[in-house]
Amino acid sequence: MSTQREMKEKNPWHRPVTIIITVIGVIAIVALVTVAVLQNWPLSQKYKYGIVLDAGSSHTALYIYEWPAEKDNNTGRVEQTHSCTVKGPGISSYASAPQKAGESLTECMQEAVHRVPKKRHHETPLYLGATAGMRLLNVQNSSASNKVFQAVDEALREFPFAFQGARILSGQEEGAFGWVTVNYLDDRLRQGLETNGALDLGGASTQISFVSSNYDGSESPSNSVNFRLYGNDYNLYTHSFLCYGKDQALRMTLAQQTRSGPTSILDPCFHDGYSETKEYSKLYDSPCVSDRKPQEAPSTYIHTGKGNFHQCQEIVKSVFNFTHCQYSQCSFNGIFQPHLQGPFGAFSAYYFVMNFLKLTNTSIPLEQVKEKLAHYCATPWTQIQKQYPNVKHKYLAEYCFSGTYILTLLTEGYNFTSESYPNIKFIKEIKGSDAGWTLGYMLNLTNMIPAEAPDSPPLPHAGYISIVTVIAVLLFVLFILSMRPFWPQCSKEPQII
Numbered sequence: 001m002s003t004q005r006e007m008k009e010k011n012p013w014h015r016p017v018t019i020i021i022t023v024i025g026v027i028a029i030v031a032l033v034t035v036a037v038l039q040n041w042p043l044s045q046k047y048k049y050g051i052v053l054d055a056g057s058s059h060t061a062l063y064i065y066e067w068p069a070e071k072d073n074n075t076g077r078v079e080q081t082h083s084c085t086v087k088g089p090g091i092s093s094y095a096s097a098p099q100k101a102g103e104s105l106t107e108c109m110q111e112a113v114h115r116v117p118k119k120r121h122h123e124t125p126l127y128l129g130a131t132a133g134m135r136l137l138n139v140q141n142s143s144a145s146n147k148v149f150q151a152v153d154e155a156l157r158e159f160p161f162a163f164q165g166a167r168i169l170s171g172q173e174e175g176a177f178g179w180v181t182v183n184y185l186d187d188r189l190r191q192g193l194e195t196n197g198a199l200d201l202g203g204a205s206t207q208i209s210f211v212s213s214n215y216d217g218s219e220s221p222s223n224s225v226n227f228r229l230y231g232n233d234y235n236l237y238t239h240s241f242l243c244y245g246k247d248q249a250l251r252m253t254l255a256q257q258t259r260s261g262p263t264s265i266l267d268p269c270f271h272d273g274y275s276e277t278k279e280y281s282k283l284y285d286s287p288c289v290s291d292r293k294p295q296e297a298p299s300t301y302i303h304t305g306k307g308n309f310h311q312c313q314e315i316v317k318s319v320f321n322f323t324h325c326q327y328s329q330c331s332f333n334g335i336f337q338p339h340l341q342g343p344f345g346a347f348s349a350y351y352f353v354m355n356f357l358k359l360t361n362t363s364i365p366l367e368q369v370k371e372k373l374a375h376y377c378a379t380p381w382t383q384i385q386k387q388y389p390n391v392k393h394k395y396l397a398e399y400c401f402s403g404t405y406i407l408t409l410l411t412e413g414y415n416f417t418s419e420s421y422p423n424i425k426f427i428k429e430i431k432g433s434d435a436g437w438t439l440g441y442m443l444n445l446t447n448m449i450p451a452e453a454p455d456s457p458p459l460p461h462a463g464y465i466s467i468v469t470v471i472a473v474l475l476f477v478l479f480i481l482s483m484r485p486f487w488p489q490c491s492k493e494p495q496i497i
């Protein structure tokens with residue numbers, strides 16, 4: 001017992017002064033590190049939100065985006081956290097009952113109310129952007145289009161968000177914001193990497209957007225959009241073809257086959273055995289075809305299929321005009337297009353269709369892709385229906401046409417070749433966020449992509465904390481060493497008296 005007590009007395013680490021110094025030192029280190037951690041903690045991980053409604057020609061979809069509150073003006077951190085498909089058709093289909101266009105949005109909007117934390121509601125911007133469906137309605141009947149917007153406006157104001165208005169996007173905006181979305185999600189903009197082109201296929205329009213090193217905007221300036229993002233300049237080529245979305249393109253091929261007002265047509269773009277009676281008035285109820293309505297036609301026609309890819313491709317080709325081009329080179333309909341450059345992301349209906357047809361793998365040679373599609377088109381309708389009992393009837397009936405249209409648009413329209421076809425990637429989403437114009441639109445309107453590269457801290461958070469900790473420990477050791485003169489004298493060996 002006495003030996004132990006004497007050892008304690010001789011061991012300097014048991015002296016009260018040393019204990020106090022050690023305790024103070026440890027408290028100081030803990031305090032220093034805690035302050036450093038808290039000071040740099042991402043503002044207790046608060047999130048901000050943004051909501052965008054994509055009022056497309058065939059349907060409306062709502063997207064909720066989320067980002068850490070302190071990263072407002074930074075990069076690559078905005079993510080889609082939720083999406084909701086509005087039941088029913090696109091808002092342009094409510095021209096004769098505008099009120100219903102507003103009401104149709106209620107369910108998805110209520111979902112948004114529950115998904116966004118209540119205390120963020122009032123500061124969450126809400127946008128509605130309408131695309132080609134409303135562009136066409138505006139051409140056809142501008143007062144009906146205004147009434148639809150009025151109804152939608154009134155409905156959206158009822159919700160507790162910061163509603164920023166409903167408007168029609170120009171084709172150029174739709175193309176450019178789709179390009180911003182795919183490149184933002186791929187983190188290509190902040191890092192100044194080579195960008196991806198964007199191919200968007202909707203129901204009523206289609207967009208192509210890409211950066212080409214031989215395009216400076218001087219030839220056909222209306223196709224040029226200039227951006228300065230994160231300190232990099234982009235000269236983007238973009239074009240939106242109204243009426244060349246897949247639903248309107250289908251109308252154009254049907255108009256092509258019903259020029260003489262027949263009572264029935266045998267359509268190579270539909271499967272053998274397919275037969276449906278359709279109304280002429282519905283087919284021609286669109287500015288894309290209304291001027292081609294046959295003078296004398298019965299009220300209905302029987303739409304039957306014969307499933308022939310090559311003949312279908314000929315009809316599809318006939319809706320493109322390749323004859324005149326006032327520029328150095330054109331895609332179709334006299335529209336300038338520079339040399340295709342870089343990889344392309346193809347989304348929206350490009351993806352839906354190619355995914356259904358199991359043709360998203362673009363490393364399969366183009367000729368083989370065509371053969372597979374030809375085989376699919378030649379499959380009788382009864383067999384197709386048996387094979388896919390759960391696929392929506394309208395989509396199922398149209399996949400042969402849609403696939404043929406996509407391949408024709410890409411190769412004959414935009415001039416993709418067997419060599420450049422593998423540069424296309426059919427995508428639905430990137431890192432959990434859907435590819436489309438909505439994210440780019442919101443990033444732009446909330447100024448979330450700065451023109452200049454933001455000043456970034458010299459060290460990442462973890463590195464900063466590590467360095468503070470190491471320095472604190474070193475200071476403590478130095479402090480202890482500097483106290484050496486006051487250390488109690490002790491011999492190297494514990495003395496046992």
Ligand SMILES: Nc1nc2c(ncn2[C@@H]2O[C@H](COP(=O)(O)OP(=O)(O)O)[C@@H](O)[C@H]2O)c(=O)[nH]1
Nearest residue numbers: 056057058059131132202203204205349352395
């Ligand atoms: N096969 C398939 N097609 C779809 C699906 N959702 C939308 N579409 C089609 O994709 C096209 C895009 O529609 P939308 O976004 O409304 O067109 P936009 O306004 O012209 O861009 C339309 O032809 C729709 O019928 C889907 O889940 N499956």
